[in-house]
Amino acid sequence: MKRVFLSYRRTDVAAVRALAKALRHAGLRVWRDEDDLAAGLSTEGEIRAALAESCDTAVLWCTAQALESDYVMDIELPAILRAVAAGRVSFVPVFAGLSPAAAEQAVLARKGESIGGYSGVVAKPGEDPEALAQRIAERVARAHLKRVGPHEDAAPVIRAVTRDDTAGGRDEATLDFDWRDAYAGDRIPDAATQAELQKALDQSVGALFETWSRPGNVRLELKTHLSVAFAFGDRLRRPTDARPYLEFRGTPWQAGATAGRDVSPLVERIEYGPSTSPELAVEVSLTNPVSRGVRDLVRARGLAFRARLCFEPETGPSQELALDEQTVNAWARHVRERTTRWYNEVDATEIALFYSGPVEIAVLLGWWSNAAGPLTIYDWGRNGPYRPGWTIR
DSSP, X not given: OOEEEEEOOGGGHHHHHHHHHHHHHTTOEEEOHHHHOOTTSOHHHHHXXXXXXXXXXXXXXXXXXXXXXXXXXXXXXXXHHHHHHTTSOEEEEEEXXXXXXXXXXXXXXXXXXXXXXXXXXXXXXXXXXXXXXXHHHHHHHHHHHHHHOOBTTBOOEEEEESSOOOOSOGGGOSEEEEOGGGGGGGOOOOHHHHHHHHHHHHHHHHXXXXXXXXXXXXXXXXXXXXHHHHHHHHHHHTTTOOEEEEXXXXXXXXXXXXXXXXXXXXXXXXXXXXXXXXXXXXXXXXXXXXXXHHHHHHHHHTOOOSEEEEEEOTTOSOTTOOOOHHHHHHHHHHHHHHHHHHHHHTTOSEEEEEEESOHHHHHHHHHHTTTSXXXXXXXXXXXXXXXXXXXXX
């Protein structure tokens, strides 16, 4: 996967770090001097190489201070403009604290070259830095996606990580969502951070759908918390009905494909709680039982559920389940159908989902459960207990 080259002056480093984070959250890889220049190597040569080989988009953080920088004006900007002229990169200037016209005039006066005519981003007076970073990230994501696709014979590849990751595959990704900072130290993002991640996901996947003209298949490669996998499945279902394609132990699975009615359904039971509680708890135990963890959560937090709807295979939870595409789709569909029925039957207003199983089935549960109702997926902490992981409304 090509990266986004960031050019800036060190006086603007705080704003550019916020932008780098927003770009990673939006599914883009970043090239930045602090992270990517090796000590002792020619920085000018490294920059030219990055723009020639590693990057498909360049962002110039254009402030009055940056336009006074010999490094920016004599090394980075000329390299960017050469790469743009050669058709290798898209150029997105960011005008912060000065107008596009003033910046163009300053560049013309010093370099005799123009940065006019490019579709950039103008910072609004008093704009929150994180809001500006998200606006830029959306613009850059669209530029990146226009350059990399679509390809007639290849489905787009979405990669996402919330955990430390040493696996390959980054170079093949169309979008590469790196959310490890939001989940560092086994924490779960707060509501504000989750809203930021959700917005980044919506914007980038929405731009992907536009670029690929409603892709039928999207390959997912995830090393994430189960709640995040569920959220990606849900997002791919709406509004274009794209079908995630995954591999489980070398076997391909696709959402919605031949979910056979002859597959043995999950065993189901319902337990009623106090009618004053608004939530229906849904427990899906495939590899390990979740009921004990839910009971511990109820006792520790003083919670109550209107009802608990529990699912497990006929042979009980096991790490050795025989799984195939038809079975897992049928199970995910069964959970959705029965959850919808009992959600209405007990007159609940919220769903709390507790799940134990492969991350790939979490994606399918999210895809099949799209629009099931206001739903919170709980994650198991490193040593417990369950914690609210992702909320979908």
